[in-house]
Amino acid sequence: MSESVQETAKFIVVANRLPVDRIVNDDSTVDWRSSPGGLVTALEPVMQARGGAWIGWHGAADEQVEPFHHDGYDVIPVALSELEVERYYEGFSNATLWPLYHNCIAEPVFHREWWDAYRRVNRRFAQAAADRAEHGATVWVQDYQLQLVPQLLREMRPDLRIGFFLHIPFPPIELFNRLPWRNGIINGLLGADLVGFQTPGHGSNFLRLARRQPGIEGARGRVHLSDGRMVTAKAFPISIDAAGMAELANSPKVQAEARKLRADLGDPSTILFGVDRLDYSKGLRNRVRAVGELFDSGELNPEEVVYLQLATPSRERVEEYRILRDDIDLLVGRINSKSASLARSAVNYRYTSVPRETLTGMYQIADVMLVTPLLDGMNLVAKEYLACRSRSDSALVLSEFAGAALELKQAYMVNPYDIDGMKATILRAVHDSPRVKARKMRAMRRQVFEHDIDLWADSFLNQLEGE
Numbered sequence: 001m002s003e004s005v006q007e008t009a010k011f012i013v014v015a016n017r018l019p020v021d022r023i024v025n026d027d028s029t030v031d032w033r034s035s036p037g038g039l040v041t042a043l044e045p046v047m048q049a050r051g052g053a054w055i056g057w058h059g060a061a062d063e064q065v066e067p068f069h070h071d072g073y074d075v076i077p078v079a080l081s082e083l084e085v086e087r088y089y090e091g092f093s094n095a096t097l098w099p100l101y102h103n104c105i106a107e108p109v110f111h112r113e114w115w116d117a118y119r120r121v122n123r124r125f126a127q128a129a130a131d132r133a134e135h136g137a138t139v140w141v142q143d144y145q146l147q148l149v150p151q152l153l154r155e156m157r158p159d160l161r162i163g164f165f166l167h168i169p170f171p172p173i174e175l176f177n178r179l180p181w182r183n184g185i186i187n188g189l190l191g192a193d194l195v196g197f198q199t200p201g202h203g204s205n206f207l208r209l210a211r212r213q214p215g216i217e218g219a220r221g222r223v224h225l226s227d228g229r230m231v232t233a234k235a236f237p238i239s240i241d242a243a244g245m246a247e248l249a250n251s252p253k254v255q256a257e258a259r260k261l262r263a264d265l266g267d268p269s270t271i272l273f274g275v276d277r278l279d280y281s282k283g284l285r286n287r288v289r290a291v292g293e294l295f296d297s298g299e300l301n302p303e304e305v306v307y308l309q310l311a312t313p314s315r316e317r318v319e320e321y322r323i324l325r326d327d328i329d330l331l332v333g334r335i336n337s338k339s340a341s342l343a344r345s346a347v348n349y350r351y352t353s354v355p356r357e358t359l360t361g362m363y364q365i366a367d368v369m370l371v372t373p374l375l376d377g378m379n380l381v382a383k384e385y386l387a388c389r390s391r392s393d394s395a396l397v398l399s400e401f402a403g404a405a406l407e408l409k410q411a412y413m414v415n416p417y418d419i420d421g422m423k424a425t426i427l428r429a430v431h432d433s434p435r436v437k438a439r440k441m442r443a444m445r446r447q448v449f450e451h452d453i454d455l456w457a458d459s460f461l462n463q464l465e466g467e
Helices: 038-050 082-101 112-132 149-156 182-189 200-210 242-249 252-264 284-297 319-339 356-365 380-388 419-431 434-450 453-466
Strands: 009-017 020-024 030-034 053-057 068-070 073-078 133-142 161-165 194-197 217-219 222-224 230-235 270-277 305-312 347-351 368-371 395-399 412-414
Touching (some): 030 068, 038 053, 038 073, 073 112, 112 133, 112 182, 194 200, 200 230, 242 356, 252 356, 284 419, 305 356, 368 380, 380 395, 395 434, 412 419
Parallel strands (some): 009 053, 009 133, 053 073, 133 161, 161 194, 270 305, 270 368, 305 347, 368 395, 395 412
């Protein structure tokens, strides 16, 4: 393929963010590099093979960026104003939909002007896809920020095959019905030919709501619309590039990083590890409290055990997130003031983002991985740990409310709302026999390597294009 941007594309991904990060060089020239996410890794080969394009926002407000060619596919930036970032992204997407879809762990906020901005921006994304798609092209729309795009795009381009995948949970009727614009969202999703979810339960929630719409009938994972179209809703649990992560984890650079990390922590006999975006849905308050109580009671000895917690900054302009950050700071400080050994702190808390190699090194040294969200669509951290940690004397403590729990049944399961139960399970994960741990790890690693990100993408696209 030439390096010039093509007029049209056979395969288009539409997502809130582009798959590239901007790099400003020392001479002030600008380059773009691929983002490290698994979705990019999975879909780049598909777009390269089909002559694809990725439509999304480039991350800066009030700025126009021209389309450009990148690593075998086209990148089509969509511009957002500062007010649209505030209302569509920080507002409706992350202060209305995100808490609503996560069981109202935080109270959703409903503002009409946010909904207006959400509709306006979704129309802009849909128009960009309509302008770029070849006749009969496949368009795959991603996630909760763009739930109106399928219907809008269907109205503009009825010739297209349209898929949608929701990366977060889809709520039950009782919660979803609080949304004043609930019919708009459901009808938006019904513009797709195939709507994908992380778990069967999320798909069932959507189908129950869809069947309540006028003129719609449904059975066995499908609904029939009055215009004769059929929409399928199905679970496609997302995964990771397991082989690629394992290769990185075993590279000399990461192995050296892992040795340095363990030495920096004082070479403890056991390392507990958690890594989360700093979000109230991740259950950090409960997890830190549980581990802190184990240190307080002496059931975990800070002379032998270190809890490493990496929290990556997230949505720092939103009040709920600032409150959470302050709460975690206070909890960690209290634990360390009471139980820190002379040699090191019981909790090594890092509020920062780290390079991929450093995170992979952290997975390598984690004897017990703590993944305890209050609710998660999937949670790929659990799968990343299994791909990166090749030693069998390891343990994954996993929330039963993460989508990954349906696949990783051998994990040490916890109810993250049950502090005492979580404490008991963490202790069991620390002290279980090597034979039990090895059996569990083998089964979970096999699951992750056999059901990787390529299988996820292939399964969805084969179903969409075979409909």
